[in-house]
Amino acid sequence: MTIRVVVADDQELVRSGFAMILDAQPDIEVVAEVGDGALAVDAVRRHGPDVALLDIRMPVMDGIEACRAIGGDCRTVMLTTFDSDEYVYEALHAGASGFLLKDVRRDDLVHAVRVVARGDALLAPSVARRLVEEYTARGARRRDDVRLDALTARERETLLLLGRGLSNAEIAAEFVVSEHTVKTHVGNVLSKLGLRDRVQAVICAYETGLIAAGDPPRGGGRPGG
Structure with missing residues (x-):
């Protein structure tokens, strides 16, 4: 079965690079590339993908709001520059199935899409660490x-x-x-x-x-x- 993917990032080189890597796989098809969250939500509704890769920080509608709007229509993976991103906690609660750093290795990008498409989720130790930091900041x-x-x-x-x-x-x-x-x-x-x-x-x-x-x-x- 082919895994259908929407890629949303306002940085064209990042977006096209991810799409190129994924489209080169025999079991993955990128059905849309878009530059903001609102277009990502529309692309998900039009194309019915299995996975949406969403940059957290995008114009018009950010990745977190897009993730909430997409809901259960498909699985979502957030793209982030993790060390400087304070929105991890909100993204998790918005329903994200995982996170990828924008400097992710080619093989790990492909692996992540396959993991999420089969119904699993991915959470690297660095993501868990960030979640701890959020709880500390919130006085949990x-x-x-x-x-x-x-x-x-x-x-x-x-x-x-x-x-x-x-x-x-x-x-x-x-x-x-x-x-x-x-x-x-x-x-x-x-x-x-x-x-x-x-x-x-x-x-x-x-x-x-x-x-x-x-x-x-x-x-x-x-x-x-």
Whole structure:
């Protein structure tokens, strides 16, 4: 099945570069390239893509508002210059399925689109770190949350590691189990807590106090499910 993609970025060279890389893949087709959020929303409604790559900062309508407007019409991945971007928290709550730095490597860009298209989400350790910083800035406090009562001890551990940015493979290594077993744990966590994907699981890990604002993110390597 071909993965249909909309690319939205007000920087033409970035936009065309991403589109060229993706269009070169046999299983990916870029159906539209646009320069602002309003055009991105229109392109999604006209073309019905599987994935939209949205720059966070765009004229007319920024990527966060576009992400909210797109809603469940397709999966969205935010493009950001991460170290200087203060909108990560808002983008996660707007429904973004993941983040890519604009200097992402070619292979990681392609991998990310495939990960998101299959229904997973991607959250690199640097994204988890930024989320911690946002919670620190907002004065978040560690607290007990009754939502966690629905989870088994192993499922709590799984949510904790998701919150720290670990991939399924890294969690499997921590638990010394197969990735299939980890996928089962992740599925149970999402189902019991009513979460759409692992990005929402990360948010939940902080909101419930399972991870405190001072805890160091863990994990590394390629982002993904």
